[in-house]
Amino acid sequence: MSDEGLRLAVEKMRAAGVAPAAVEVFAGYYRDLEAGATGLIREDDITPLLDPPSLDAVEVPPTDARDALARTAIIKLNGGLGTSMGMDRAKSLLPVREGLSFLDVIARQVRTARTRYGARLPLILMNSFRTQQDSLDALAAYPDLKVGELPLDFLQNREPKLRADDLTPVSWPADPSLEWCPPGHGDLYTAIEASGVLDALLDAGFAYASVSNSDNLGAAPDPRIAGWFAESGAPYAAELCRRTAADRKGGHLAIRRSDGRLVLRDTAQTAPEEMDYFTDEHRHPYFHTNNLWFDLAALRRTLNERHGVLGLPMIRNSKTVDPTDPSSPQVIQVESAMGAAIEVFEGATAIVVPRSRFLPVKTTNDLLLLRSDAYQLSETATLDLVTEPAPLVDLDSKHYKTITAFDAHFPAGAPSLRDARSLTVHGDWTFARGVVATGDVTLADEGAPRYVPEGTHLGG
Structure with missing residues (x-):
């Protein structure tokens, strides 16, 4: 040097x-x-x-x-x-x-x-x-x-x-x-x-x-x-x-x-x-x-x-x-x-x-939470949490890390998380419209790509 x-x-x-x-x-x-x-x-x-x-x-x-x-x-x-x-x-x-x-x-x-x-x-x-x-x-x-x-x-x-x-x-x-x-x-x-x-x-x-x-x-x-x-x-x-x-x-x-x-x-x-x-x-x-x-x-x-x-x-x-x-x-x-x-x-x-x-978005986990009904956009444009505490989201990084992959797995938007404590996804799952998560939800890796049908209630 x-x-x-x-x-x-x-x-x-x-x-x-x-x-x-x-x-x-x-x-x-x-x-x-x-x-x-x-x-x-x-x-x-x-x-x-x-x-x-x-x-x-x-x-x-x-x-x-x-x-x-x-x-x-x-x-x-x-x-x-x-x-x-x-x-x-x-x-x-x-x-x-x-x-x-x-x-x-x-x-x-x-x-x-x-x-x-x-x-x-x-x-x-x-x-x-x-x-x-x-x-x-x-x-x-x-x-x-x-x-x-x-x-x-x-x-x-x-x-x-x-x-x-x-x-x-x-x-x-x-x-x-x-x-x-x-x-x-x-x-x-x-x-x-x-x-x-x-x-x-x-x-x-x-x-x-x-x-x-x-x-x-x-x-x-x-x-x-x-x-x-x-x-x-x-x-x-x-x-x-x-x-x-x-x-x-x-x-x-x-x-x-x-x-x-x-x-x-x-x-x-x-x-x-x-x-x-x-x-x-x-x-x-x-x-x-x-x-x-x-x-x-x-x-x-x-x-x-x-x-x-x-x-x-x-x-x-x-x-x-x-x-x-x-x-x-x-x-x-x-x-x-x-x-x-x-x-x-x-x-x-x-x-x-x-x-x-403090609501930073560093990963797609954070993004899914903010896009879900766990938050609402107020008249003053603040994001307000509607449930306490905020649900914990943990998506499999092999399938959800990039925005392209993330959006492909949630084509109809985020599932309902307002009544969830946590959502943990292992493996390759695609979510249809109107999926509702309640309590603690864990989806296991089943090897092949899987699909959560429209209106499914997970947990609870």
């Missing part, structure tokens, strides 16, 4: 028009990587976060809540392609309810909140170069979304994948686009500044940003949280939920022993021999929802002080250059998490929110 790899990577980024600040951030991570940095956060270096404030105990006067929401911008991370579900376009374009995509529901949430609370409430996507055009085309169906001169999106930066053997930029002539990767959602702060969106929001009189993933329809505009955040005076805040056994893979906040600051630890930052600590929902009882809030002026000030580089902890991800081809060259992607910025801002805080604020 030498300076040659960094020189080649920087030249490639500059030739592609990557923002200078993003090049500088990448160069810093490259030097860390070359020096052998792992990005690991050791259990001995942190103490668990045990008693964060809860939204349930917060009282916010309605006028204060409305005033705070009126100064808030909604930012959605929209760079994901849904590759884990076999997609090659924006995951947010998937139909999720009543023919509406994630972006349709988000647009309706924002428009409804504007009407209800009298707020301007701009919606701005952070797109990737792969998701931008399709997503903007979809939002064209809502011509009233744009607020003044503010854009509907800004672009996440990109960086070269590095060969694992010598840290030079990988070459892949079969598909040159696979030579690039996003820098993780920690790039939010660099991208929002480099795009000019940060200053545009400040110039337009906005004070706060509410950020979440576009596949999490639970994170609708919320005046109460906005009011709490404004009243707190904190520069930055994270939304947390109480962990269950099903949340053991989610990142969590902890307190760094050396300076008492909150830090985010993800799976990739945990040593293999310490995963028992990481997955212990009693030791670390709250997980990070990836919903966060920050003060726009505080971000502007901090970026100025740090010359555009927040210095978030590095995450080292090992992959193959073609994710679908395990025989393709091994590469390293250097990334960062946007939630890690909590350690940058003195006085940053966190708040425990209801589980309804």
Whole structure:
């Protein structure tokens, strides 16, 4: 390893028009990587976060809540392609309810909140170069979304994948686009500044940003949280939920022993021999929802002080250059998490929110649940659970992992799950219209493809 790899990577980024600040951030991570940095956060270096404030105990006067929401911008991370579900376009374009995509529901949430609370409430996507055009085309169906001169999106930066053997930029002539990767959602702060969106929001009189993933329809505009955040005076805040056994893979906040600051630890930052600590929902009882809030002026000030580089902890991800081809060259992607910025801002805080604020769709299991009658789409475009607790869905990954296969097995839509505790499917089962699951349902793998006839009642 030498300076040659960094020189080649920087030249490639500059030739592609990557923002200078993003090049500088990448160069810093490259030097860390070359020096052998792992990005690991050791259990001995942190103490668990045990008693964060809860939204349930917060009282916010309605006028204060409305005033705070009126100064808030909604930012959605929209760079994901849904590759884990076999997609090659924006995951947010998937139909999720009543023919509406994630972006349709988000647009309706924002428009409804504007009407209800009298707020301007701009919606701005952070797109990737792969998701931008399709997503903007979809939002064209809502011509009233744009607020003044503010854009509907800004672009996440990109960086070269590095060969694992010598840290030079990988070459892949079969598909040159696979030579690039996003820098993780920690790039939010660099991208929002480099795009000019940060200053545009400040110039337009906005004070706060509410950020979440576009596949999490639970994170609708919320005046109460906005009011709490404004009243707190904190520069930055994270939304947390109480962990269950099903949340053991989610990142969590902890307190760094050396300076008492909150830090985010993800799976990739945990040593293999310490995963028992990481997955212990009693030791670390709250997980990070990836919903966060920050003060726009505080971000502007901090970026100025740090010359555009927040210095978030590095995450080292090992992959193959073609994710679908395990025989393709091994590469390293250097990334960062946007939630890690909590350690940058003195006085940053966190708040425990209801589980309804966290409805991510990472697998077809999650998608089937949201498409089922276990949830209903309210007049305010929120997805409301109609049964407690939410049923557990576990579909055989050999037959249901990709969207194409999933849709083929549910041609008439999701079965009724509102009276189910769980639905576990082993093997190749196709569901007809009007199937109802009650209680705990398990379908066994019977070898050959099987069919659940129309109107079948399973379980109970």
